[in-house]
Amino acid sequence: DQQVKQNSPSLSVQEGRISILNCDYTNSMFDYFLWYKKYPAEGPTFLISISSIKDKNEDGRFTVFLNKSAKHLSLHIVPSQPGDSAVYFCAASGNQFYFGTGTSLTVIP
Amino acid sequence: NAGVTQTPKFQVLKTGQSMTLQCAQDMNHNSMYWYRQDPGMGLRLIYYSASEGTTDKGEVPNGYNVSRLNKREFSLRLESAAPSQTSVYFCASRQGNYGYTFGSGTRLTVV
Numbered sequence: 508d509q510q511v512k513q514n515s516p517s518l519s520v521q522e523g524r525i526s527i528l529n530c531d532y533t534n535s536m537f538d539y540f541l542w543y544k545k546y547p548a549e550g551p552t553f554l555i556s557i558s559s560i561k562d563k564n565e566d567g568r569f570t571v572f573l574n575k576s577a578k579h580l581s582l583h584i585v586p587s588q589p590g591d592s593a594v595y596f597c598a599a600s601g602n603q604f605y606f607g608t609g610t611s612l613t614v615i616p
Numbered sequence: 617n618a619g620v621t622q623t624p625k626f627q628v629l630k631t632g633q634s635m636t637l638q639c640a641q642d643m644n645h646n647s648m649y650w651y652r653q654d655p656g657m658g659l660r661l662i663y664y665s666a667s668e669g670t671t672d673k674g675e676v677p678n679g680y681n682v683s684r685l686n687k688r689e690f691s692l693r694l695e696s697a698a699p700s701q702t703s704v705y706f707c708a709s710r711q712g713n714y715g716y717t718f719g720s721g722t723r724l725t726v727v
Binding site: 509511513516541543548549550551552553556596598603604606607608609 | 620651656657658659660661664674706708715716717718719720721
């Protein structure tokens with residue numbers, strides 16, 4: 508039973524526009540959320556995180572929003588760049604980390 | 617560079633063969649993990665070690681064994697490989713409630 512879901516397997520965005528990646532979770536006890544970015548043939552690398560006591564965390568072009576009542580988080584990338592093309596995984600922490608299935612982002616030059 | 621090192625990067629096995637995937641981290645992290653990534657399945661936890669001397673099953677442990685050799689090293693063993701174990705395997709380490717640091721992965725094909 509998937510506790511963290513990313514319902515969009517892929518997303519294409521024009522360079523310079525906003526990319527919005529979505530993630531839903533089922534367990535209200537999750538208290539820490541992360542986004543990872545993965546290039547082909549490489550391991551996932553940490554991108555940004557948010558604690559459940561916050562509803563927004565920003566780091567440069569990347570912002571993560573958390574809506575606890577909806578059990579939903581999203582990653583906004585503004586402006587999107589071709590180098591952002593990768594697979595993005597969200598993860599949620601309970602007694603262990605649970606990962607979503609990933610969204611493949613393509614930023615078109 | 618500090619991080620998580622996995623070996624080998626690629627491996628092809630015949631059904632029934634055994635092998636050990638090696639993982640080492642130099643960040644003095646207490647916790648180490650083995651995940652597998654399959655298309656459409658995300659990352660699934662196989663085994664983890666919360667600290668040196670302890671190991672626990674994750675979501676998909678069947679067909680695997682692990683050894684936490686010391687604080688740095690956490691190996692994953694396939695005793696009798698099956699085609700269903702064809703996957704990309706990632707080792708990761710973590711300290712406290714911070715996010716994982718992942719290795720670059722081992723692409724395993726069982727024929």
